[in-house]
Amino acid sequence: MGNEALVFVVMLATFVVLSLRLKLPIGVALMVASIAGGVIAGLGVPISHLVEGTFAYLDEILIIATAMLFMKGMQKSGLLNTAVYQILQIFHNKKVFLLLSMMALVMFPGLITGVSTPSVLTTGALVAPVLLHLGMSRSRAGAIIGMGSIFGMLAPPVNIPIMIIGAGIDMPYMGFTLPLLILIIPVAIFTTLFLGYRHIKIIPWEELKKGMPESNFSQYGWKLYLPIMFVVFVMLLEKSIPHVFPNLGLPLIFLGGSLLTLVTGAPFKFSPMSKESVKESLPIMALLAGIGMLIQIMTLTGARGFIVVNILTLPDIFLYLGIVISLPLFGAVSSFASATVLGIPFSLALLGQNEIWLVSAVAFVAGLGDLMPPTALAGIFAAKVVGIKKYSRILKHCIIPAILMAIYGLFVIIDGEFTNWLEWFFLGFPIITVVVLILIIFFVIKLIRSPKKEKEGTVLK
């Protein structure tokens, strides 16, 4: 039985050394780790298994490829910068709304792609200069963008960790919208205000405008927003009347949306745009292919069974500890890998309570994995966007929101009653929901208003 453990350790060690020390691309590191697993298990290089594994996430890879195309199209056509401009125009003189609207903007691409990187690279890149212009430090802005990209990745309609866990435990991807919103929105509000409220200042619109992306609205009008309206409309139709409306699938919808961006705003050439979007999404597609390989080899060598059985036989207390510690830690490979390798057995071990809430919460905690180096999809790109070298400076700001996320998720996982209560609370009384959200906002503001100097000060003027 020790053999499987050895295989797992060798695979993990190979991955960490290759990605952390040799700085190989994550996808390549995963491939080499898979090969190492096969060799150490005495199976040689099982080529057909390596190839087969890469096909596990073919659908997700197509979603990411086309969603990235769509995001790029919206960027090039002027939709994104106009949206940032117009939203800030409305909210610029109220700190709370200003911050929350920027959080929403950062989250948006993640909602659609189900990946954190597009959030950071598109709207994140647009919001970053605004935050800096408002007086926030680079690392803080990076933390807001990084956390926002994780919230976006986890928020509905597309949540890939849940799709992955669902495939592993025979659970359809349905009914997750509400639990996910109830999990994410309060934490997103808290995080934004906690990180941002004391660190921006309201400046007059005329001055703010100087640090802002331009608006193309006067040129193109509402037509500019057609692509996103099209995508949302078709998605809603598909979700609300699946028996009538044909299932087009996310890739086709996104492709339609990206073609629309060609004619609804600033003119741009499709081919360089698509090259750029493939270049940016390639590492993530390679990551998914690599995870597919890794899991296939783990199954082949018995390492998957080893992990699953060991997790399932843990006493409850370790099970819960394992969830809050190992799920984010394993995110070193990526939150998707964490969902696959650990999320599935953890969910299996706890089946029996409200399964949709359970899986939502497991995915919620696993999402933190995107902060974890060496992969740290959310953090490392955020550092790039705000222009700092050391990603650890961003991570430092994320610690408290991350702990809060883990605890909130854990509460949902441990106590089925708690989820009933949450559902009753948020669904039964929409007014209460709004009031509570406002109270959270005020509480956070009160909490952080106490004068305390920002130590780290690369404030841009």
Add this chain to the structure above:
Amino acid sequence: MKVLSKKNLTGVIIIVLCVGIAGFGSIEFTSQWEEDAVYAGPGVTEIKNLSDYFADLKGTAGDTKVYVLEGEEPGGTVFVLGGAHPNEPAGMLATVLLIENIQVSKGKVIVIPFGNASAYTHTEPQEAYSREFAIETIEGEERTFRFGSRYTNPIHQWPDPDIFVHSSGQTLSGVETRNLNRAFPGNPDGYLTKKIAYGIMELIRKEEADVSIDIHEASPEYHIVNAMVAHQDATSLAAETSMELQMENIRISVESSPERLRGLSHREWGDFSDTKAILFETANPSQGLFRGRGGSDLVLSGKDDFYLRAAEMDLLYVPYDEEGKPIEWRVNRHLRSLEMVVEVFSRNNPGREIQFKNIPSGERLVNEGIGAFLLSGE
């Protein structure tokens, strides 16, 4: 001549490497497209195709052989489906043993060994199944059988919708669109899996099968295992069978087919034809999530250390010990259940009796192995 730049050269090397690896891999993948040999035993009176019952299947990856074993005397008809899920080998093997061994004297036995022929042509990513396993016959011939996927091959039916909507309105995750045992009663105008399901429905209706059996396996951690699942019209038949089996020390529980769960054989066969529909399950560790490194050995022996540990921790729905769950044991349960269902049905339905002989006995199966009952070529 212009020399390639370093960057382009790397690109070319990687492309060549990819093509090479894909080519090499595809040799193994395509080897699974070849059908397994099944030899017609002395009782086989006719070999048909599923497309004889539903012509649209002709020439598709969903067409599959139908073996008819008809007795001299008229009587009832029993239909047996194996291989609806090709990663559940005991079901398929039980049907192959029927085809190669039994001799029908009264009534008709109709057998499909590879229910979802398309799903036999590939395996599932991340499951790392061994593509085949081999059993040696008495003459020393190595009979190989494929171990496939639970789902129709995506090269025959793709892409999956996000949500699979069954004709009843029930929704499941998209991949279930390719699950034959969620596709009944099928649809003549549907995609391949629905067409296969429709063909099987047509067979049951046209042959006026009195009893229809769908043979499966399940992983030992799945809650319905070691059981018969019966349509409400077949409940008393299944209950009586289970009681008689118990007297022979074979414990098989009876579950009734839930009304709400649509698309499954035990539900739709009964609802959309006059047949009595029952589904059999045994425990198969080689399809489970807990299994260690097993490969084709595990398929046959059913022995696995991790399952043993899981059993000690009370995580399984079947008793599991050092003996494992050998294929002979699993096939024997299916054959005994089938034999008993037919016996009970014949006893209670004079005029519609089905009688056959030479079905492999439990004792010989366990002592001599499956190979003792598999024919050799020529």
